[in-house]
Amino acid sequence: TLRHQASRLRQTLNLIKAPNALHESDALLSFIRQCCPSLPPNFSPSHPKDLIQACQQTAYSLYLYVGVALGTGRSTGVILIGYFDQSSELSVVKLLDTLQLSADAVDPAVDIDTEASTNTCAADTDARLLIEKLKKFSLPLSNLCAFYCNAPHPTVSRVFESQLQAFSPSLVSLCGLPGIAGRACQAGLLASFRCVVDLIRSLHQYITIRPSVNHRLKAMFTNAESYNPSHPVCEQALFIISTVQKMASSWKDIMRYFNSVRQVADAHHIRSQLMDHKVKLRFLFLAQTLEPLRALQELQQNGTVDVATQLQLTSIMVRSYATNLLRPSAIECFLTKWDLQILHNEQELLPALDVDIRFNARKFLFVTSMADLGEQDRSDFLKDAVKFYKAALESLVTSIPGNLGELALLNIYKVLKHLENINVRRILFFNLTPWSLIFVETA
Structure with a gap:
C-alpha cells in the first residue's frame, strides 16, 4: 500500500541532494528509490528540518509500517510522521527514516502466542529502537498524539503502545x-x-x-x-x-x-x-x-x-x-x-x-x-x-x-462535519492507508 502513495511521497519527502545527510542508509535509499525510481544516482536524503520544527510546535502522528519489501528478498520498517502544517493549512505525511525490526514483529507466520516471554522481549527491544530513533531526530515524544503500526500481531503493537504512552499518556493508538x-x-x-x-x-x-x-x-x-x-x-x-x-x-x-x-x-x-x-x-x-x-x-x-x-x-x-x-x-x-x-x-x-x-x-x-x-x-x-x-x-x-470513551467515538464524525461550530486549537489529519482519520482537539 505504501507503493500507492508514491505520488504523495514525491511531494512531501522534501528531499535534496546532500552529501552529508543525517540518516543516509542503504535501507532508506532503497525504499525511496522504489517510490521515486527517477532520482539521480548521486541522490542523498536530507535532514527533515521542517518536519522536526513543525513537530516541536504541534501534535503529530506516528506511522510504523513493518515488513516493507525493498527487493532482492530484503525488507525493512518504515517510519512516517503526519502533522498539520499551519502555514499551508494542509495535512502532510513525511518519511522520517527506516528501522530494522525483529522477525517477530514482521512475519505473520511467527506464532506470537507461543514462547510469550521471548516474543515480548523482542517487541520490547523493537519499541526501544523506535523511541531511540525518534529521540535521535529530536522529535518531542510529549507531542505524539496518535500511533499506528501494521504489525501482523496485535500483541506486538500493544508493546509499542505501552512504551510510547510512558512519554505521552494521552496517546491514541489505532493499531487495533x-x-x-x-x-x-x-x-x-x-x-x-x-x-x-x-x-x-x-x-x-x-x-x-x-x-x-x-x-x-x-x-x-x-x-x-x-x-x-x-x-x-x-x-x-x-x-x-x-x-x-x-x-x-x-x-x-x-x-x-x-x-x-x-x-x-x-x-x-x-x-x-x-x-x-x-x-x-x-x-x-x-x-x-x-x-x-x-x-x-x-x-x-x-x-x-x-x-x-x-x-x-x-x-x-x-x-x-x-x-x-x-x-x-x-x-x-x-x-x-x-x-x-x-x-x-x-x-x-x-x-x-x-x-x-x-x-x-x-x-x-x-x-x-x-x-x-x-x-x-x-x-x-x-x-x-x-x-x-x-x-x-x-x-x-x-x-x-x-482512552476514547463511547461518547468520543460516537461524536468524532459529528465534530468533523461541523468544525465551524467549535473552537479548534489543533487539527491533525491522520491518514492510514487505506483508512483516513482527522483528530480534533478543542480548546
Missing part, C-alpha cells in the same frame, strides 16, 4: 482498528460455535472435489477459491459470514440436495449435521448476529470508509452487543469505562431467557418441538450465545482506543 471485525468474528465463533466453522469446512471440501455439485450449492461458495481452512477465521471472516447467511436462508435446498446423494459416502456426515436442529439453530442465530461484523469488515477491506466512521460504527456495534447481553444497569458502566470485568460478573448479565438471540433463532426455538430440541439443547444454545457475546465484546473493546 484494522481487522477488528474479523478478530471479533473469530473470537465469538471459536468460543461457542466451532461446529459452524467445521460444517463450512466440510461443505467447502465436498464442493471443491466435486465439479458436478448442484449449482445452487455452488453459488453459496462464491469466491471459494480464496478460502483456506488452515488459515485463521479472522482472515476469512467475510467468506465465513456470507456462507453462514446463505446457508441459513437456503437450509431446505441444501437438505434436499444431500438427501438426493445418500449413496455418496462423505455426504453422510454433512447430512446428519444439517438434520440436527441444534446446528440449524446456531446458523439462524449467527446469520443475524454476525451482520454488523460483516458490514464493518466489508467496508474496511474495500477501503471505502474513513477511520472516524469506523470508530463510530464499532461503538454502535459494541453498544448493540452489550445491550443483548447485559442488564440495563450495567450497560452504561461498561460503555463508559470499557470494564471487561463486567462481562464475567453473572449478576450483571441478563437472565439466559432474556438474552437477545435475534428474531429468527427465537422463532425457531418457539416452533420446534421438544422432541427435536430438548430443554438441555435449548439451555446449551443460550449458554453458547452468551459466550459468543462475551468473546466478541472482549475482542472489540481490546481493539478500540482505550
